[in-house]
Amino acid sequence: MHGPVGEKHLAPPEAEIGGIKLARWKLILLCIGFVIAAAVPFVLKNFFIFQITLAIIYAIAILGLNLLTGFNGQFSLGHSAFYAIGAYTAAIMMDGFDINYVWTLPAAAIVCFVFGFLFGLPALRLEGVYLALATFALAIAIPQVLKSTLVEHWTGGVQGITLIKPDAPFGLPLNSDQWLYVFTGIVAIVMYWCAGNLIRSRTGRALIAIRDHPVAASAMGINVSLYKSLTFGVSALYTGVAGALGAIAIAFVAPDSFTFQLAIALFVGLVVGGVTSIPGTIIGGFFVLFVPNIAESFSKGLAGAVYGVILLLVIYLMPMGAAGLGRLVTGRLAKQGH
Amino acid sequence: MELLLHQILAGLATGGIYACMALAVVMIYQAIDHLNFAQGEMAMFSTFIAWQLIQWGVPYWLAFGATIVISFAAGIVIERVVLKPIHDAPILSHVVAFIALLAILNSAAGFIWDYTIKNFPSPFGAGPLMEGGLLSKHDGGMIFVTLLMLVLLYLFFRHTRIGLAMRAAAANPESARLAGIRVGWMNALGWGMAAAVGSVAGMLIAPVVFLEPNMMISILLYGFAGAVVGGLTSPGGAVLGGFMVGVMENLAGTYIPVVGREMKLSIALFIIIAVLCVKPSGLFGRPVVTRV
Numbered sequence: 093m094h095g096p097v098g099e100k101h102l103a104p105p106e107a108e109i110g111g112i113k114l115a116r117w118k119l120i121l122l123c124i125g126f127v128i129a130a131a132v133p134f135v136l137k138n139f140f141i142f143q144i145t146l147a148i149i150y151a152i153a154i155l156g157l158n159l160l161t162g163f164n165g166q167f168s169l170g171h172s173a174f175y176a177i178g179a180y181t182a183a184i185m186m187d188g189f190d191i192n193y194v195w196t197l198p199a200a201a202i203v204c205f206v207f208g209f210l211f212g213l214p215a216l217r218l219e220g221v222y223l224a225l226a227t228f229a230l231a232i233a234i235p236q237v238l239k240s241t242l243v244e245h246w247t248g249g250v251q252g253i254t255l256i257k258p259d260a261p262f263g264l265p266l267n268s269d270q271w272l273y274v275f276t277g278i279v280a281i282v283m284y285w286c287a288g289n290l291i292r293s294r295t296g297r298a299l300i301a302i303r304d305h306p307v308a309a310s311a312m313g314i315n316v317s318l319y320k321s322l323t324f325g326v327s328a329l330y331t332g333v334a335g336a337l338g339a340i341a342i343a344f345v346a347p348d349s350f351t352f353q354l355a356i357a358l359f360v361g362l363v364v365g366g367v368t369s370i371p372g373t374i375i376g377g378f379f380v381l382f383v384p385n386i387a388e389s390f391s392k393g394l395a396g397a398v399y400g401v402i403l404l405l406v407i408y409l410m411p412m413g414a415a416g417l418g419r420l421v422t423g424r425l426a427k428q429g430h
Numbered sequence: 431m432e433l434l435l436h437q438i439l440a441g442l443a444t445g446g447i448y449a450c451m452a453l454a455v456v457m458i459y460q461a462i463d464h465l466n467f468a469q470g471e472m473a474m475f476s477t478f479i480a481w482q483l484i485q486w487g488v489p490y491w492l493a494f495g496a497t498i499v500i501s502f503a504a505g506i507v508i509e510r511v512v513l514k515p516i517h518d519a520p521i522l523s524h525v526v527a528f529i530a531l532l533a534i535l536n537s538a539a540g541f542i543w544d545y546t547i548k549n550f551p552s553p554f555g556a557g558p559l560m561e562g563g564l565l566s567k568h569d570g571g572m573i574f575v576t577l578l579m580l581v582l583l584y585l586f587f588r589h590t591r592i593g594l595a596m597r598a599a600a601a602n603p604e605s606a607r608l609a610g611i612r613v614g615w616m617n618a619l620g621w622g623m624a625a626a627v628g629s630v631a632g633m634l635i636a637p638v639v640f641l642e643p644n645m646m647i648s649i650l651l652y653g654f655a656g657a658v659v660g661g662l663t664s665p666g667g668a669v670l671g672g673f674m675v676g677v678m679e680n681l682a683g684t685y686i687p688v689v690g691r692e693m694k695l696s697i698a699l700f701i702i703i704a705v706l707c708v709k710p711s712g713l714f715g716r717p718v719v720t721r722v
Contacts, residue, residue: 218706
């Protein structure tokens with residue numbers, strides 16, 4: 093189902109573009125990225141800082157989905173559910189128990205890991221479209237469950253929960269939008285670093301082996317069921333932390349923010365950024381946040397149609413997502429050098 | 431006991447809607463080997479075309495037939511224009527193309543015909559089918575047409591050369607191409623037929639749920655659910671699955687206290703997942719066997 097993405101165009105790391113090794117280029121680009129990211133809170137207006145914070149949050153959620161779909165080959169259209177669970181965990185802790193927002197992140201991580209792992213167990217039996225339907229059902233069910241009178245005391249029912257935006261600690265000279273950007277950025281760096289290490293580790297190779305050939309993977313002694321459920325858990329953990337960050341940043345949660353449309357948006361972000369690409373998820377996050385707004389600025393009435401056309405064009409121009417295009421370009425450039 | 435019987439009958443009435451849609455879902459699954467998320471919106475758009483024709487004074491059955499023909503052609507055009515260029519892209523990119531199609535059709539229908547709810551006429555009349563019965567004449571007609579379509583599709587896929595060619599093209603494109611089947615056109619034909627079946631489903635459903643651009647979203651989900659429960663490889667199973675989903679939804683809403691009424695959708699879906707865990711390829715589907 094998920095063939096190796098554009099492998100024939102892949103340039104080896106020792107290939108050179110303009111006399112500089114590819115690995116060195118990666119480092120240079122990473123440094124430029126950091127400089128730009130560090131400049132954001134001091135250059136842009138508060139509203140844009142807030143939007144970029146949200147894009148980073150979506151990127152983390154998409155990264156979670158990518159671990160599951162891209163690297164482990166399990167399809168999910170239900171990650172809005174884990175995002176919602178993370179968001180509500182944070183909101184209930186902050187609103188009901190007056191716990192500092194920083195501590196809601198590990199709590200959301202644990203809660204979502206457990207939920208994801210438990211959901212991963214029955215999902216072991218399902219593959220492809222069947223798994224898609226099961227996860228989609230989860231995405232449909234979650235807003236209904238959150239609105240239910242049984243849990244209304246905790247979740248605030250349809251009204252949801254309103255929170256207070258945190259201020260910068262230690263008397264830092266930042267307003268709350270700037271601080272949230274910094275805070276989200278730090279969390280994102282930690283999460284991306286962990287994900288990168290996970291994928292390059294023995295465990296990561298096991299996940300990829302399961303995606304490419306489950307039978308061969310189990311013949312090599314990989315416990316397929318355990319790894320698949322664990323991946324579900326880790327994937328839910330990432331998306332749940334993103335949800336908690338989202339709740340803190342927006343300072344409001346309500347069941348109708350977490351419909352299946354969010355799940356579809358995350359999925360679109362995954363494919364646009366590039367399945368099996370970790371940096372691609374950042375592009376996915378920005379796409380999910382900004383493109384619907386761009387579409388709306390073209391035409392209010394036909395916003396959906398414009399969005400659809402943009403989406404189709406993106407798929408035509410880069411069927412492997414932004415990451416696939418990136419690989420193609422570096423492959424070409426490296427070849428020219430010879 | 432009487433309550434149970436009533437609820438089952440009411441469930442069959444809504445189940446008829448889902449069965450219709452499930453049949454359209456299986457139809458395209460047979461032709462292209464995966465689910466089409468834009469199917470509901472395609473059916474909705476077709477129904478709007480029928481509505482527009484009727485508004486212009488075309489008699490019902492003529493509009494019905496014309497809509498089927500237009501939808502069939504539109505389905506082929508969509509396949510040729512939207513999906514053929516990305517034929518080699520990974521499956522996940524295809525799914526995104528479906529989502530794009532869904533957004534375009536939904537928004538275009540809203541733009542052309544706006545979002546107000548419209549009445550759609552029923553050719554079967556509105557009264558009850560039997561004295562004091564819960565099934566209306568329209569429900570009866572809808573179930574009849576669904577079963578008729580099922581029989582026709584069965585005959586088409588089992589007993590015509592082109593039906594066989596379509597199944598071959600979906601199941602094993604490479605071998606089918608070697609056997610002289612034009613796989614690309616079989617895909618296009620499959621899209622056309624799926625659009626046509628979907629348009630019939632839309633026109634039958636619209637008198638019950640009313641016509642508006644978002645009418646199909648939840649119905650498509652139930653249709654998927656029905657098709658998956660019954661087995662995606664079995665049109666008969668899909669229709670039965672659709673009826674089962676309708677009945678389950680109704681019974682859960684009636685008999686499970688508190689949660690039942692609020693979360694009947696979730697409960698129906700939960701039951702489906704439970705069925706899938708026991709029988710992963712659906713009740714009547716064939717398990718997929720692959721060579722290692």
